[in-house]
Amino acid sequence: AQAGPHAASFCPLLNSGCRLVFVAASEWSGGSSSSTGWEQDSDEPAHNGQLLEAVHLVLAVQQRHANIESSELEKVLDSFSNMGFSNAQIMELFSLQPKFAPEMRLMVVCELILLGLDPDSTLMVLQRSPEVLRMTAQQLRHRADCLRKLGLGEGNLQRVLRRYPTIFTLPWKKIDAVVRMFKTCLFPVAQVTEILQSCPNVLLEEPQDLEYKFQYAYFRMGIDHRVMVKSGLFRMSLAELKNRHIFLERLGLYQTPDKKGQTQIVNPKLKEIIRVSQKDFLAKMAHSSLEEFEVFRKLLAREEEEDQARVSEETDSDSDGEEERSEIE
Amino acid sequence: MALQNFDMNYGAQFGSLWPSIRIGLLSEQKYGALVNNFSHVGRISQDLRSLNAVDFVYESQKAALHVPWDSPVEQVRSEETAPEETRNEQLSVEKTQTPPLLSTSISPNIKCYTFSRGNISRFPPSRPDTSGILGYYLLDAASLLPVLVLNVQPGDLVLDLCAAPGGKTLALLQTGCCRQLAANDISASRVSRLRKVLDSYVPKAVGSNVRLTSWDGRNWGELERDTYNRVLVDVPCTTDRHSVMEEDNNIFHRLRMKERQMLPMLQMQLLLAGLLAAQPGGEVVYSTCSLSQLQNECVVERAVELAEIQFNISVHVEDLSYFRSVFQDTFSFFKDCRLGELVLPHLTANFGPMYFCKLRREQ
Numbered sequence: 001a002q003a004g005p006h007a008a009s010f011c012p013l014l015n016s017g018c019r020l021v022f023v024a025a026s027e028w029s030g031g032s033s034s035s036t037g038w039e040q041d042s043d044e045p046a047h048n049g050q051l052l053e054a055v056h057l058v059l060a061v062q063q064r065h066a067n068i069e070s071s072e073l074e075k076v077l078d079s080f081s082n083m084g085f086s087n088a089q090i091m092e093l094f095s096l097q098p099k100f101a102p103e104m105r106l107m108v109v110c111e112l113i114l115l116g117l118d119p120d121s122t123l124m125v126l127q128r129s130p131e132v133l134r135m136t137a138q139q140l141r142h143r144a145d146c147l148r149k150l151g152l153g154e155g156n157l158q159r160v161l162r163r164y165p166t167i168f169t170l171p172w173k174k175i176d177a178v179v180r181m182f183k184t185c186l187f188p189v190a191q192v193t194e195i196l197q198s199c200p201n202v203l204l205e206e207p208q209d210l211e212y213k214f215q216y217a218y219f220r221m222g223i224d225h226r227v228m229v230k231s232g233l234f235r236m237s238l239a240e241l242k243n244r245h246i247f248l249e250r251l252g253l254y255q256t257p258d259k260k261g262q263t264q265i266v267n268p269k270l271k272e273i274i275r276v277s278q279k280d281f282l283a284k285m286a287h288s289s290l291e292e293f294e295v296f297r298k299l300l301a302r303e304e305e306e307d308q309a310r311v312s313e314e315t316d317s318d319s320d321g322e323e324e325r326s327e328i329e
Numbered sequence: 330m331a332l333q334n335f336d337m338n339y340g341a342q343f344g345s346l347w348p349s350i351r352i353g354l355l356s357e358q359k360y361g362a363l364v365n366n367f368s369h370v371g372r373i374s375q376d377l378r379s380l381n382a383v384d385f386v387y388e389s390q391k392a393a394l395h396v397p398w399d400s401p402v403e404q405v406r407s408e409e410t411a412p413e414e415t416r417n418e419q420l421s422v423e424k425t426q427t428p429p430l431l432s433t434s435i436s437p438n439i440k441c442y443t444f445s446r447g448n449i450s451r452f453p454p455s456r457p458d459t460s461g462i463l464g465y466y467l468l469d470a471a472s473l474l475p476v477l478v479l480n481v482q483p484g485d486l487v488l489d490l491c492a493a494p495g496g497k498t499l500a501l502l503q504t505g506c507c508r509q510l511a512a513n514d515i516s517a518s519r520v521s522r523l524r525k526v527l528d529s530y531v532p533k534a535v536g537s538n539v540r541l542t543s544w545d546g547r548n549w550g551e552l553e554r555d556t557y558n559r560v561l562v563d564v565p566c567t568t569d570r571h572s573v574m575e576e577d578n579n580i581f582h583r584l585r586m587k588e589r590q591m592l593p594m595l596q597m598q599l600l601l602a603g604l605l606a607a608q609p610g611g612e613v614v615y616s617t618c619s620l621s622q623l624q625n626e627c628v629v630e631r632a633v634e635l636a637e638i639q640f641n642i643s644v645h646v647e648d649l650s651y652f653r654s655v656f657q658d659t660f661s662f663f664k665d666c667r668l669g670e671l672v673l674p675h676l677t678a679n680f681g682p683m684y685f686c687k688l689r690r691e692q
């Protein structure tokens with residue numbers, strides 16, 4: 001099935017005349033649409049009249065783009081089918097973000113397929129982050145190019161898209177700020193790339209939070225850049241990092257190195273602290289009980305909260321009561 | 330400084346228990362609210378219960394009733410549990426309804442609310458009632474154990490040798506048993522703090538049974554020998570929890586080295602003075618808020634020895650394991666004390682450290 005000139009202008013894939021067949025796609029039978037008969041035909045290569053009707057119906061119900069010509073819509077549906085979407089998946093695609101016209105929908109989907117996603121992942125990405133539909137093909141392509149330049153090449157790019165699709169819709173300024181922050185913290189370019197590859201979620205975090213996490217690991221825990229990167233420091237939340245580190249510290253099992261980088265005990269490796277389940281952390285490293293750890297988390301959270309309140313309150317000194325002090329003297 | 334010292338000494342003393350004690354010391358401690366029987370007890374207790382706190386003294390004894398103890402439990406069972414409400418309103422000792430078995434071994438009328446294991450809630454500061462009296466006093470709940478174990482009886486003459494700032498003095502008065510309470514502390518400024526505490530918790534009439542002094546407790550053997558039924562010797566110590574939290578000017582500072590080295594000696598002298606001040610047959614409780622064996626068991630052993638040798642006084646050190654079993658749901662006790670009992674800090678029950686040992690002067 002050759003796509004008409006209209007559709008071709010959205011979707012370069014169809015220009016080439018090649019027909020994408022994704023083996024798994026036709027077997028896909030999920031989706032939330034109710035059974036109306038058309039999906040039974042989903043293993044047929046092209047749409048049929050029932051699908052066209054069903055999509056028309058969806059558009060009518062949504063009261064958007066209801067006046068689209070059947071021939072136009074048919075071309076769009078054709079293209080989706082050609083890309084390997086089942087009828088059920090096509091229905092799903094149309095149920096997302098009704099305000100966008102069918103052509104735009106096609107264009108974005110096309111671009112995602114070009115970025116190497118299969119129909120399943122494409123649908124999943126759009127379901128999780130419908131705002132991707134707002135992007136133009138050009139924007140998507142541009143963002144992909146920029147991410148490639150940061151080291152998120154093939155393979156990584158698809159992973160990022162699947163796991164954190166919003167990275168494609170963030171303002172570039174935000175991404176740039178994160179990358180610059182890492183450079184300011186003196187991570188060499190290769191390490192920045194490694195961080196982005198192994199923990200792409202950093203792009204979604206606030207640069208100052210990341211910087212604080214870096215400083216915490218560097219100054220409080222005495223960990224160098226290379227180890228941070230290799231151990232996947234940026235995958236763990238700051239709160240959990242602190243919970244585990246301060247827990248060990250108060251147990252006497254972790255020490256901040258002195259100016260010469262020395263400690264009186266041998267600190268456990270960062271990786272062994274953060275890359276293990278909580279259960280193993282408690283059993284093998286802290287030798288402590290879950291009950292104690294849970295109480296500790298609550299106490300630490302309150303300590304931090306109060307430290308912060310104190311800092312922002314500046315000077316409001318003498319507030320501790322007489323009686324509270326009495327016992328400790 | 331303090332912590333380094335502890336890691337070395339307590340690491341050796343407690344072995345694999347030390348990390349969990351250490352983290353307890355370094356994390357926020359728990360308080361107890363000692364109910365002031367001279368205020369509106371019923372209302373105060375109700376307020377505290379509405380915070381989800383429980384009176385650990387009452388609950389422990391209630392639970393202990395179901396623990397069979399060797400002997401005469403059966404005969405006294407009949408008069409056991411009085412409803413708590415009425416219990417709360419009672420001050421006078423005669424009517425006391427503490428569980429019978431224990432009433433023979435625990436100071437009566439002390440009520441202290443705490444939050445259960447693992448609950449990190451705090452008590453709001455106590456507010457004065459219409460007569461200006463405060464409803465409860467916040468303190469480390471473990472510091473009531475020395476007072477409870479002192480087993481004050483109606484009409485007793487009681488000495489609190491190192492009393493300031495007065496948490497335990499106040500608890501002693503709550504028993505309603507002291508015919509006379511002598512509260513002493515060598516530091517005049519701390520005695521004036523103690524006076525303020527009494528002023529805000531105790532009516533004048535009761536306060537007049539309290540004699541405040543600021544003498545050197547070591548001389549009590551010469552001052553009032555063989556006088557008291559009960560003596561509390563709550564000595565100055567390394568205050569372990571305080572010392573790890575306040576890095577400045579704690580007793581582990583280099584400039585206070587001498588003072589620290591002299592502590593066990595001072596403690597021993599104070600305990601000895603306490604033993605001399607007790608009547609024959611009288612009971613003495615020695616307590617510290619330190620984990621150090623040197624300041625705890627060793628001091629007791631030395632004092633007992635010296636009392637025998639120098640003063641020909643024989644002293645019996647009591648076995649407190651029954652007492653420990655009564656309170657073990659609230660506190661985390663050390664199982665291996667040679668003498669006395671030690672409450673260990675623990676995240677889920679972060680009281681103590683509190684060491685206490687009970688001695689009886691033989692007739």
Ligand SMILES: C[S@@+](CC[C@H](N)C(=O)[O-])C[C@H]1O[C@@H](n2cnc3c(N)ncnc32)[C@H](O)[C@@H]1O
Binds near residue numbers: 472493
């Ligand atoms: C652990 S504190 C007592 C706390 C008090 N029992 C309470 O529960 O609030 C020890 C006290 O011993 C006092 N002290 C130190 N040396 C003394 C001495 N030689 N004679 C009497 N008191 C002394 C200190 O001034 C200090 O107030």
